[in-house]
Amino acid sequence: MNKILLIIQREYLSRVKKKSFIVLTILVPMLFMGMFAMIGYLAVKGDDLGDVKKVQVIDESGEFTNKLVSSKSVVYVFNNENFDTARKKFIENGYTFLLHIPPASSPAPIELLSDKKPSATTIETVETALSNIAEARRLKAAGIDTAVLAQAQKRIEIKAKQITDTGEKDAQTYTAYAIGFLSAFLIYICLFIYGTQVMRGVIEEKVSRIVEVVISSVRPFQLMMGKIIGVGLVGLTQFALWIIISVTLSTVGGSLMANKMSHRVEQVTSASNVKAVKKVQTPESSMSIIKESIENIPITYTVSCFLFYFLFGYMLYSAVFAAAGSAADNETETQQFTIPVTLPLIFTFALAQSFIINNPDSSLSVWLSMIPFTSPIAMMIRIPFGVPAWQLGLSMLLLILGFMFTTWMAGRIYRVGILMYGKKASYKELVKWFMYKE
Amino acid sequence: MISIRNIVKQYAGHRALSDVSMEVEKGTVFGLLGPNGAGKTSLIRIINQITAPDSGEILFNGEHLARHHVERIGYMPEERGLYKKMEIGEQVLYLARLKGLSRAEAIKRTKYWFEKLEIQGWWHKKIEELSKGMQQKAQFVATVLHEPELLILDEPFSGFDPVNADIIKNEILELNRKGATIIFSTHRMESVEELCDSIALLNLSHKILDGKVKEVKNSFRTGTYMLDYEGNKINAASGAPFTVLEEHIHDAIYRLKLRMNPGTRPNDVLQYIMPHATITHFEEVIPNMHEIFVTTVNNQAR
Numbered sequence: 177m178n179k180i181l182l183i184i185q186r187e188y189l190s191r192v193k194k195k196s197f198i199v200l201t202i203l204v205p206m207l208f209m210g211m212f213a214m215i216g217y218l219a220v221k222g223d224d225l226g227d228v229k230k231v232q233v234i235d236e237s238g239e240f241t242n243k244l245v246s247s248k249s250v251v252y253v254f255n256n257e258n259f260d261t262a263r264k265k266f267i268e269n270g271y272t273f274l275l276h277i278p279p280a281s282s283p284a285p286i287e288l289l290s291d292k293k294p295s296a297t298t299i300e301t302v303e304t305a306l307s308n309i310a311e312a313r314r315l316k317a318a319g320i321d322t323a324v325l326a327q328a329q330k331r332i333e334i335k336a337k338q339i340t341d342t343g344e345k346d347a348q349t350y351t352a353y354a355i356g357f358l359s360a361f362l363i364y365i366c367l368f369i370y371g372t373q374v375m376r377g378v379i380e381e382k383v384s385r386i387v388e389v390v391i392s393s394v395r396p397f398q399l400m401m402g403k404i405i406g407v408g409l410v411g412l413t414q415f416a417l418w419i420i421i422s423v424t425l426s427t428v429g430g431s432l433m434a435n436k437m438s439h440r441v442e443q444v445t446s447a448s449n450v451k452a453v454k455k456v457q458t459p460e461s462s463m464s465i466i467k468e469s470i471e472n473i474p475i476t477y478t479v480s481c482f483l484f485y486f487l488f489g490y491m492l493y494s495a496v497f498a499a500a501g502s503a504a505d506n507e508t509e510t511q512q513f514t515i516p517v518t519l520p521l522i523f524t525f526a527l528a529q530s531f532i533i534n535n536p537d538s539s540l541s542v543w544l545s546m547i548p549f550t551s552p553i554a555m556m557i558r559i560p561f562g563v564p565a566w567q568l569g570l571s572m573l574l575l576i577l578g579f580m581f582t583t584w585m586a587g588r589i590y591r592v593g594i595l596m597y598g599k600k601a602s603y604k605e606l607v608k609w610f611m612y613k614e
Numbered sequence: 615m616i617s618i619r620n621i622v623k624q625y626a627g628h629r630a631l632s633d634v635s636m637e638v639e640k641g642t643v644f645g646l647l648g649p650n651g652a653g654k655t656s657l658i659r660i661i662n663q664i665t666a667p668d669s670g671e672i673l674f675n676g677e678h679l680a681r682h683h684v685e686r687i688g689y690m691p692e693e694r695g696l697y698k699k700m701e702i703g704e705q706v707l708y709l710a711r712l713k714g715l716s717r718a719e720a721i722k723r724t725k726y727w728f729e730k731l732e733i734q735g736w737w738h739k740k741i742e743e744l745s746k747g748m749q750q751k752a753q754f755v756a757t758v759l760h761e762p763e764l765l766i767l768d769e770p771f772s773g774f775d776p777v778n779a780d781i782i783k784n785e786i787l788e789l790n791r792k793g794a795t796i797i798f799s800t801h802r803m804e805s806v807e808e809l810c811d812s813i814a815l816l817n818l819s820h821k822i823l824d825g826k827v828k829e830v831k832n833s834f835r836t837g838t839y840m841l842d843y844e845g846n847k848i849n850a851a852s853g854a855p856f857t858v859l860e861e862h863i864h865d866a867i868y869r870l871k872l873r874m875n876p877g878t879r880p881n882d883v884l885q886y887i888m889p890h891a892t893i894t895h896f897e898e899v900i901p902n903m904h905e906i907f908v909t910t911v912n913n914q915a916r
Contacts, residue, residue: 380697385694388664389690389691390712392664392684
């Protein structure tokens with residue numbers, strides 16, 4: 177037992193000390209935070225970015241004259257120059273675009289001219305502005321009051337409630353979506369990353385020929401388990417550090433953002449631009465909804481389940497990766513053994529995004545969350561939607577049994593494989609190795 | 615020290631060891647010889663408990679070989695290496711601690727050995743930064759650090775330059791003088807004659823020869839002698855107590871390679887020659903290990 181601890185220690189320390197580990201640990205939360213900060217920044221300040229586009233409008237129909245409202249990014253200037261002369265001169269005159277609206281009777285289309293290709297957003301902004309004006313005018317012509325219409329068009333919002341033993345609670349479907357997807361994605365990625373690390377470690381020991389020295393001191397199975405556990409701990413350490421760094425960053429960054437935001441709301445309010453205030457408030461109120469729904473999720477429960485499925489899913493797969501590594505002399509040779517076992521993983525993840533997340537209680541979803549090779553992903557998708565205790569228990573039990581069985585099988589192949597130098601193994605040979613007595 | 619009794623090891627396609635028995639005496643240097651694929655490595659792996667035999671047993675100092683014995687055995691495999699990205703000091707410590715040494719004890723002994731082999735300045739270097747000879751020395755240190763009673767060396771000198779091979783050879787002999795038993799597997803017959811007290815020869819999974827080196831060589835004596843003389847050429851008549859196998863003349867010295875007739879003694883040969891010439895050299899031709907190896911293996915193949 178003492179020896180397996182030594183192996184775990186070596187596997188763990190040799191990886192944690194690596195530069196790539198430290199870089200990844202710091203960089204990933206930074207990248208995420210940076211991404212969120214960017215999105216937040218753009219949401220708040222997006223209008224200020226980019227050049228102001230000056231649009232010269234020649235309205236021959238007269239329907240839109242002085243009705244198009246300039247915004248921060250698009251400024252409309254109306255004049256009644258002749259279209260053909262304007263066309264030649266609008267860029268010289270400092271305009272980015274020339275919007276030509278032909279007379280109502282003319283079949284010619286409305287045109288937006290520029291020397292460069294206009295961006296899709298610009299076209300859309302102008303289109304929407306024109307359509308809105310045209311729509312309002314037609315409604316008015318038909319004798320419909322726009323205020324009444326706005327009232328009639330109000331969207332209905334459904335508040336989903338889940339009936340439980342303790343009464344009703346808000347069913348946070350979207351949050352469940354997000355949590356389920358995120359944890360399944362993390363498990364999927366990490367099974368691959370850390371499983372491959374185990375495989376590389378095995379190949380390294382085999383190629384550098386140290387393995388025979390080591391297994392004259394410890395049993396091959398101890399070496400394999402030591403490696404699997406050591407790398408698993410590296411994974412957990414990485415998660416822990418990511419969480420700590422992210423929480424620290426988001427707390428600090430979040431309070432900074434909040435300050436700026438409220439400051440901005442004040443500013444805008446004082447400018448009495450009602451429309452803009454509305455715009456800014458929307459993300460704030462949706463933020464509070466997100467906050468509320470996160471508080472409604474049983475965090476300890478979800479995180480425990482995540483850790484359980486990560487740990488045992490990882491151990492199950494890494495045993496397979498270890499066996500594959502033992503049968504090869506380099507990484508490319510391992511593909512014939514890893515692809516058949518990782519296919520269910522890829523398949524489940526593909527299904528997870530489309531099918532399971534929309535039908536978490538269908539029989540296919542339930543089955544996938546029971547089979548040890550697919551359950552780590554399938555179950556993590558289902559958990560935020562609520563899973564009966566017996567299903568969760570059974571799934572966990574099956575995963576533990578699956579892990580023990582796979583490790584036993586992998587161990588039998590591993591102990592022979594690591595001593596087979598310079599031999600490309602076939603499946604037939606793996607079976608032979610498996611049958612060998614000790 | 616080690617009693618190997620009726621070991622059989624069968625792999626799917628072939629038989630690696632068929633009913634192999636041998637005895638390794640405490641404090642000796644034991645040579646395990648045989649051509650490639652004879653079963654040497656299989657036997658060594660069984661002694662190291664890397665694999666288990668299908669039948670037969672091994673006794674370690676009279677006890678059944680068990681897991682705890684690995685801490686009293688040092689093994690340097692033929693296919694050997696170290697972690698490329700690990701500092702050699704740490705690496706030697708790690709391997710020694712896997713053999714049951716405490717960290718403090720392992721550090722003390724590693725320092726001692728590193729100084730002895732003059733690699734103390736390389737403690738923090740990674741293996742990939744070291745020369746091959748340096749790596750081999752570190753590997754040797756890792757093998758002997760836990761002061762094993764039994765040292766198993768599979769082709770220990772392969773990959774060594776002659777200078778380092780000599781250093782390692784002397785260290786092995788010193789360990790042997792201090793009481794370690796050494797099993798050593800090799801193709802290099804000259805090192806066998808130099809180092810080994812006893813040998814066993816494996817071929818095609820069978821043990822075909824074993825015993826003390828001296829006795830083995832005696833059993834291969836054929837009554838062949840080498841005799842040099844000065845004077846006139848002697849034509850061995852039919853009454854001579856020997857038959858001439860080869861005859862050369864070089865710088866007026868005749869050299870005879872002769873085989874004695876059954877029942878005659880070396881003195882009979884000398885008495886026959888002495889009246890006719892001056893004898894300058896007379897020596898029995900004893901086959902060396904290389905010849906014994908080749909003859910035995912070829913005989914079995916026939």
